[in-house]
Amino acid sequence: MKVFKFHIGFHKTATTHFQDTLLAMRNDLVNQGMYYEPLDETRQKLSALTPKGKKKMLYDLAPAKLKYLYLRKTNFYLPSHCEHLLLSEENVSGTPLQLLSERLYPQIESKLHFLDVLASQKLDVRVYASIRSFDKVMTGAYITMLRFNPKGAIAAKDYFLELFKHGYRPNWHDLLKRINGITARPFAFKIWTQEDYSKRSSDIIKAFIGDENIAVPTLSRPTSTMTPSYSAIEKIEQMAAKFDKKPANWRQVCDDVYQTFPANNKAEKYTLFSEQEASLLKRLYQEDLQRIDESFPNIFLLQ
Structure with a gap:
């Protein structure tokens, strides 16, 4: 049975560093029967599936397109001796702007519907996600989208801050619950926090790969993601x-x-938040982590 490991992000949780590290390890991984497909290659292949005249990325593709890609094409990407496919694509959950809404990634159920199809096939499906305190996530999402859709980003920021002023507080627990209910068939689901990743990135990458002895290079923080x-x-x-x-x-x-x-x-x-607001979000995040730990036993990659 081939193993399909899919890191679905989320945005602004050190995904770029994670992807860059796996890319630097690509040759070593192939030698051990594991194929890591770089993000750019994944997006190029997805673009090739897009109807002519339309510009779409992974997060815009309909579930039918995702099924086609992962059920018909996934195994074709693997070298003959590789039994593990490793992918990391944060946009599969939605756009950064969809964080700045009244519901985190409001379309994530349909975006990840292909997992239900994968779980019914002869694939060992393992899904991974990374999370972080929302004072950093929301600020980072806004900064990122200013580079791609400035007017949309500004409108989304104003909308989110109005929601926040009136008591809206995002939480990861509800999002993970929604993801956990997507498939009728169970699949392995693990998460880690960016805060742990910043201290133990090597341990997290080894656990994701499933090899405690593999050499993990030390990479500098990407300058493109600096605040x-x-x-x-x-x-x-x-x-x-x-x-x-x-x-x-x-x-x-x-x-x-x-x-x-x-x-x-x-x-x-x-930052989008005052010092007091950031402190509140950090406290709520700790409560969120405790709730997650209680609701989803053994969900944390590093226990």
Whole structure:
């Protein structure tokens, strides 16, 4: 039975570092019968399945397309001697903007419906997710989407902050419960926290791979995911307000602004929340983790 390991993110939980590390280990993994498909390759293959004239990524594909990809194509990607396929794609759950709503990833049930199909096939399906305190997640989601959809990001931020002001508090427990109920057939489901990953990334990667002895390289934190300054975000928001259509080089414009106005210390790093609000979210996150531990025995990858 072939093993299908799918890390579904979520956004802003150190997914880029996780993916970069697996990519650096790619040759060693193949030598041990494990094939890690880099994110760019996964997205290219998904784009090839998209109807002509339409630009869609993984999170936009209908369940039927996902079934086709993973049931008909998955095994074709594996070298003949590999029995394990490893993937990591945070956009399969939805977009970062869908975090800034009244319900985390509101369409995740349909997006992950293909897991039910996989679980019925001759595949050992194992699903993984990473979570983090929402003061960091929501801020990171907003910053990310400013580079891709600035007007949509600003509107989503304003909407979320209005919800937050009136008492809305996101939690991971409910999201994990929704994921756990997607399939009629059970599949292995494990999670880890970004806070643990920042301290024990090597241990988490070894546990994900299933080999305690494999060498895990030490990679620096990706500069593309670093939090910019208040000045940088203010500049980007001002620029976005002046155009009707996003410039073709908008991502480069954002990167240039972030480099020009760096956050030189923690106090200068942009955040959606006041110090008191961030403290509240951190406390609720700890309560959330306890609830998860009680509701889903052995769900944490590192117990």
